[in-house]
Amino acid sequence: MTEVEVEVDVAVEEDAALVRLAAGRGLKGQLAFEKLVDRHQHWLVRLLIHLLGSQSDAEDVAQEAFIRAFLAIEDCGDGSRFRGWLRVIARRLAFNHRRDARTRAQYEERSGVLAPRSVAPISGQVEGRDLLKQVLGELAYPYREIMVLRFVEELPIKEIARVLEIGESAAKMRLSRARAEFQRTYEKKGGSRGDTGRA
């Protein structure tokens, strides 16, 4: 077992202990859950920033995800999969948040109140990280979602399928299509296979 794998195991055991305490409720349970917030807030907000493209939206959804998780902590089982369970909650909330934002934008457009639009950067000015974020932002949302889970979160297919609540073969097919769409858009915008995303 590698050093990293040992660290992961220890983290999982600690999560499990905290989840058990949190499920016991009371003040002790609340303090245990607050420790879970400290341990998981950074990766959760980062994931949501990549899914939603906005830090403030990401923080709002992350906060909501923690509250939902707190209220339903008994459903987390033995707690060893807390991170994965929280990721599923956050992914559902992000999906709903994005849908609501789109509905709002469509309503505003129909009623004449124009939502501010992002200005497309002039070709050639976008490089590295910005290019990558721009390409991700242009992908259809299910593709963006699976690309982030695979290449930022580095989840195996089995875990991606669990988060997206689809079968493994459906996840493989979606990832394959997302890769093709990503490659097409990335190359169209001047990116190439030799890039590392660094400017």
Add this chain to the structure above:
Amino acid sequence: METRDELESDWIHSVFEVLREEVVAIAADFGDRVKGEIDQVAAAQGVRPPSAAALLTSVAIESGNVAVGLFRRGDPPLDDGDDDDPAEDPKGQVSDERDDEARDD
């Protein structure tokens, strides 16, 4: 696409390296905000008794009220609700305002 080696040899994986290494600065008070919301939700949903901090705060407020009450015990009430009594100033004189009202009547 299942093994770690295969993932790391993938060119798209290399392109995404910059996002994996990106340090995301979340708002400094994010954790405190979440904990504050959880505290409120927990109290409202009755999933725990009031937190020690909330209890201490309420005790402090109660103590403050008792102290204020004791301090004011020797003072006349601000308003005894009896409008028939003429308002007198500390020197025992009827105020000009009351005089005006009497004249109007």
